[in-house]
Amino acid sequence: MPLAFTILLGGLGARTEEYLAPILAGEGYRVRLATGFQSLLDTLSRALDLVIVDLPSATELTHLVTVRAACPCSLVVMGPAHDHTLLVETLDLGADDYVQRPFRTDELLARIRAQLRRHERSYGFGLSFGPLTIDPQTRQATCDGKPLALNAEEFAILATLADRPGYACSATLLLEQVWGHGHRNDILPLMQAVAHLRTIIEPNPLAPTILGGSITHGFWLGGMAQERELNGK
Numbered sequence: 275m276p277l278a279f280t281i282l283l284g285g286l287g288a289r290t291e292e293y294l295a296p297i298l299a300g301e302g303y304r305v306r307l308a309t310g311f312q313s314l315l316d317t318l319s320r321a322l323d324l325v326i327v328d329l330p331s332a333t334e335l336t337h338l339v340t341v342r343a344a345c346p347c348s349l350v351v352m353g354p355a356h357d358h359t360l361l362v363e364t365l366d367l368g369a370d371d372y373v374q375r376p377f378r379t380d381e382l383l384a385r386i387r388a389q390l391r392r393h394e395r396s397y398g399f400g401l402s403f404g405p406l407t408i409d410p411q412t413r414q415a416t417c418d419g420k421p422l423a424l425n426a427e428e429f430a431i432l433a434t435l436a437d438r439p440g441y442a443c444s445a446t447l448l449l450e451q452v453w454g455h456g457h458r459n460d461i462l463p464l465m466q467a468v469a470h471l472r473t474i475i476e477p478n479p480l481a482p483t484i485l486g487g488s489i490t491h492g493f494w495l496g497g498m499a500q501e502r503e504l505n506g507k
Contacts, residue, residue, distance in 0.1 A: 278302050278303055278304040279303050279304065279413075280304040280305075280306065280322050280426060281298055281306070281323065281324045281325070282305075282306045282308060282314075282317055282318070282322050282324070282325045282326065283305055283306070283307055283308075283326050284307070284308040284309070284317065284325065284326070284327050285310065285314070286311055286330065286334040286337050286341070287310075287328065287331075287334060288310065289309060289330075290307065290308070290328045291328055291352065292307060297379060298386075301383060304426060306322070311334075311337050314327070317454055318341070318344040321430035321433070321451060322345075322346060323348075323390060324348050324350065324386060324389055324390060325345050325347060325348070325349050326351075326352060326386075327349065327351050327352070328352050328353075329353040329354075329360075329364065330354075331354060332360050332363075335363060335367070338351070338364065338367045342368035345368075348370045348390070348392065349368065350369065350370060350385060350386070350389060351364050351371070352374075352377070352382075353372060353373075353374065353375065354375060355374035355375055355376070356374075361374070370389060371388075371389060401436045403436075403484055403496050404483070405417050405418045405484070406475050406484050406495070408432050408436045410433050413429065417474065422474055422475070424471075427452050427463070427467055428470065430452045431464075431467055431468070431471065431493075432495070434448060434452065435448075435485075435493060435494060436495060438494070441494055442491060442492035442494045443492050443494065445464055445493070446458050447492075449464055452464075465489060468485065468493065471485055472485055484496075
């Protein structure tokens with residue numbers, strides 16, 4: 275079964291449209307909340323598929339460049355209505371869409387679906403590492419042709435490593451990409467996730483040949499020979 279898309283619902287001011295969280299969850303999305311500029315930046319480092327940001331006024335527009343630079347995916351901004359200049363500036367600063375308040379919920383959901391379709395099409399075909407295949411477009415991973423029952427963090431680890439085939443990704447990078455900046459020194463969940471992944475994809479979890487590496491040396495998908503070749507060593 276494909277994993278749910280993860281949507282961050284954040285605000286550049288002192289509030290965000292929290293009432294949307296249960297609506298989005300009811301549509302089958304996985305929702306994260308972040309209120310305030312710094313909290314939003316910290317959460318943007320996590321594995322996300324779409325970011326919706328509440329823009330209270332033109333005053334907070336200066337933060338949008340930083341948000342766009344840190345945003346790994348589509349960015350939808352909800353902002354004041356009847357302000358054509360603000361709408362144009364928001365799009366020029368990198369937002370993928372601008373939704374004027376007040377808005378119809380069904381229209382917002384349609385815009386979300388449209389952005390997620392573009393997000394899916396940005397991926398290529400699935401990548402294979404021996405018996406393991408990772409398909410970011412369908413958000414599924416299989417081993418020997420059998421679908422794997424993964425949680426969002428486990429899939430995010432595999433997808434991050436699949437983006438860098440043969441390269442060692444440091445534990446810090448994985449923690450930031452999957453759990454966020456605030457967890458960059460918390461290695462326990464990463465160790466537990468890697469251990470579980472190895473039990474379901476490795477013929478011998480104690481001698482891994484697919485998901486290689488360690489906390490000290492980083493992790494990778496594929497053999498060290500491939501890593502040396504891709505790094506020109």
